[in-house]
Amino acid sequence: MKPRLPIVIAGLLLSAALQAAPAGAAELRIGLSGEVTSLDPHFLAAQPNLTVARHVFESLTDVDAQTRLIPGLAERWRAIDPLTWEFSLRRGVRFHDGSPLTAEDVAFSLARPLSIKGSPGGFAAFVRAVATTTVVDAHTIRVRTRYPYGALPEDLNSILIVSKKHAENAGPEDFDSGRALVGTGPYRFVRYQRGDRLELSRNELWWGKAAPWERVTLRVIPADPARTAALLAGELDVIEHVPSADINNINKNNRLRVVQTTSWRTILLHLDQYRAQPPGVTDGAGKPLAANPFMDLRVRRALSKAIHREAIAAKVMEGLALPAANVVSPGVFGHNPALQAEAHDPEGARKLLAEAGYPNGFRITLAGPNNRYINDEQVLQALAQMFARIGIQARVEAMPMSAFLGRVRKEETAVSLLGWGSFAADLAVRSLVAAPNADKGYGAWNWGRYANPKVDALMEQSLASVDRTRREALAREANTLAMQDLAFIPVHHQVVSWAMRANLGYAARTDEFTFAHHFAPR
């Protein structure tokens, strides 16, 4: 009798498949897309570092999946007067070593980010408004601000609370080795292999609802194909930032599923509105223009009308975008649902250009990154083609983010693509739209130097309001005015995707964070 070769092979494959079957529900293995540079939660305010840190540490205020503030280590907080905030700590919270969380730890943690040697940080902006902190009792802390400041609860979400006992004299190596990695969070440190993985185990002392995973492995796999392959091979249960090209295939695979939501990241175009001769902007023959065209609202409007946002969202972004008309994404504090994305209208755009004195258009250079946002270079190319249809010849300069930001810092770009995420519209307006003012910290990312005293005044009033209802109304107004005046041109809000085993569920987060404790079997 002939041996049944196909059956033998099938058997081998089956046994191999069983061998590679996912581990039991007790463990969750996640593929992260960004390199973690330090485990010290106050060293560098970069998303990959904070993703890892937020498994171990928590902050006073937390945000839910829609970026709305919810209680964290502080059970509640209130403004006693316009300058003083009182935070009441949750009772019975303990660090991983069993010691109780006290207001002393909080005061220490709020002061620590500014004291770390050699830290490129980024945290100072979050405690900029803080004048003093006063420990009232073990569970109450008062924060006095330099000026009335309503966004303090949002800002303090970015400062993680460490144990004073363990962090006081700890250096970076103490965090990387786990000795100082003692927090209150749902997971505790087990093992760290830099550039490869962090292993965590469930914190049985956690105050919250116990996480379903006893063990969690966070693996760092920045290369998109490698991350997808590890999920397909069953070595990972979840991956974040699914490459757009793989989403269809994963959706067709009945062992896997994709979970998506609108990200807080708004993709926008900054237009130079301060120089008489912006770099790269010339007439059709390459000669300088008499004036900066972007200072004319009609030209900004024409550019906005030239953009076919639905086509970009559907084709270039393969569905991973939502046409934008706001400074912030839908659902974010201060978003105005009444604003509608500018309709595609090349005819109207050409008319506006003619009215503004550019019947034959002009030339621009369109600069942006090619490795930062979803399909960023393709978006730039599509925008250039759309601008060409109204007579504006755009040359695309796409480069790695590191090189692009260098060009921006040297003020060598006039039309620049940027992606931005914020917890609130007034915060976004402060960074992106307010007239640059180093003393006040306004407009640090307002590359076009758009300046409108009305918008700035609304933003200031909004941030000074400790009453949240009043503040949101003002923030919405600042946002609306900035967008009606096209301080920058909003293009789209990105959609963020996670891919996971079909039997898992995730409350997809607008702020793009991936947290093991928010995954649950379903």
Add this chain to the structure above:
Amino acid sequence: MLAYVLRRLLWSAASLWLMSLLVFAGVHAVGDPVALLISPQADQAEIARATALLGLDQPLWRQYLLFFRGALSGDLGLSFVASVPAIDLILERLPATLELALAAMLIAAGLGIPLGLYAGWRPRSFGARAVMVLSTLGFALPTFWVGLVLILVFAVQLGVLPSSGRGTTVDVAGIGWSLFTADGLRHLLLPALTLALFKLGLLIRLTRAGAREALAQDYIRLARAKGLAEAAVLRNHVLPNILIPVLTVAALEFGSLIAFAIVTETVFAWPGMGKLLIDSIGLLDRPVIVAYLLVTITLFIVINLIADLLHALLDPRVRLQAGR
């Protein structure tokens, strides 16, 4: 001989210095790490503070001078993003890259030399043609693509090997190696194979050409005439004569394997030096980029020196000369 080695070392120091200068200026020209690292919510004061903390507010020549002074005393600076000495970050990753390069070289030499010998011995046979096709493919296929195909076939479709990462390590002489565990070897196989393919093609061609040349020589005819078996002819007369150039090239190519490993490490998420370099370039972490290149060049120099010395030892006709 001693004079030769000394002279080589002097030139090496000069090239290290030149390289550090070029890289320093190059990274500076690319852009500003602070703009890249800083949190989006940061204001101007915070950007200025971070710039000053990293010493980037100084003119470039002073930054270089500070670096150079530190480098002379063996301090290559702290990583901008990890606050750990850059050299520690690299040495921490060195074993992973070394074992990957070593495994790839073993595969390339272990397969390449016998296959090349066979192809040179029976050049017109079907097997020899198949070997030459393999060698051409090794040259022609991009590493990135080969790696992905191997992952798709062996990890995704068949599920027999892991797709990425490094396996369990055991400490030997205080350093973690994955060469000595079964899980480690399973993780090592695909990346090592990917990395080996190009060198495999090279070694096949070298060995084949050497063997064909040697087989046409009179002493081989004499050996056959006196009735030696073909296996003995190949083993005792052909192989020793062609091995010298092959081994020299293999040793020289070991350095480029370490450099080539960058792509392979990225595809397989292998936590080696190459992946560190790519990540550091993405973040403009200058101390790590400079330190990586200095370490790699040092490795190259040492390997080349060893290869030259070995060559002189193996081949009595070669004399190392200090002059000229």
